[in-house]
Amino acid sequence: MITSESDLPPRLGSLTFHGPLSEQRATRMIERLVAGRPADVLDIGCGWGELLLRILDAAPEAKGIGLDINAEDLARGRALAETRGLADRVEFVEESALGTERGPVDAILCLGSSQALCDPEQPHDPAAALRELRRLTRPGGRVVLGEGFWQQEPTEEELAGMWPGAHAGEHLGLGALVDLAIEAGFRPAWIETASVEEWEEFESGYRYETEVWLAANPDHPLAAETRERVDRQRSTWVNGYRRVLGIAYLTLIAVA
The missing domain is CATH 1.10.287 (Helix Hairpins)
Structure with a gap:
């Protein structure tokens, strides 16, 4: 059966979060972030901003800004904010986060989006991204960073099965990633990793x-x-x- 283009499925409609994140883990993250009583929250590479909206719901004095370059995701976020009565406390902005001056703030979300803080002409540099996150965070402020790491050294066969040009130097191990966060001026208050499920x-x-x-x-x-x-x-x-x-x-x- 041939259908029209309008019958195509909605993009990513089955996902609550744009990443491997369970409801239970998200709830705990939100609790830790709002414990700092943030007045302003910045979501870098926000997508449709599901976690940002939940933080604002849990912290009624806070306001939020979500940055992304995908207009479709941003429109979805604005619609969700309207439905949940949060439209007057959140702004979804279509712009690059590279060199952004939308800080410093009390809380930052950067889930799978640290590349947005790095020079796109250079290899991804988590150390540079962490320095940018520190620049954008007030002393005592909190950041939730979602970042890729190798759980084990990939074999040549595994690398060949990944995205084009995949190589072992693309990611760090977990310990090295945490060390970079400390070097950038943070204390790692909580360390957790996505489960297989x-x-x-x-x-x-x-x-x-x-x-x-x-x-x-x-x-x-x-x-x-x-x-x-x-x-x-x-x-x-x-x-x-x-x-x-x-x-x-x-x-x-x-x-x-």
Whole structure:
């Protein structure tokens, strides 16, 4: 059956968070962040800002700004804010975070988005990203950083199954990442990592609606292109970084 383009599934509609993050972990993160009684919260690479909105709901005196360059995600965030009665306390802004002057603030979210703080012409540098986060955080302020790390040294076969150009130097180990946070001027108040279950929920949810659509519309004019893209995405996970690439969630406090 051939359908129109308007029948395509909504982008990432099955995901609550744009990353491997469970409801339970998100709740604990929010509790730790609002314990600092933030007046202002900055979300770098916010997507649709689900975690930002929940923080504002838990900290009724706070205001928030979400930065992203994806207009579709930002529109979704604005709609969510309106639905939850938070539209007057949050702003979703379509702009780059590189060199941003929207700080210092009391609290920052940067979940899987530290590359937004680095020179795009250079290799990703977590040390530079952490220095930027410290610049943007008031003394005593809190940051929740979600950052990739190698859970184990990847083999050549695993690297070959990942994204184009993947190499062992792209990520650090967990200990080295925490050391960089301390060097940048933070204390690591809480260190945790995404579980296998969280990864599987995210990876499957990322593609779920598209896979359902492909099964129902194999002859759609966009099916071949969509199928190739989704198959490539899934392969990089199951044949490459599954159980090799981790996500560390660090709750950091800026040293006075």
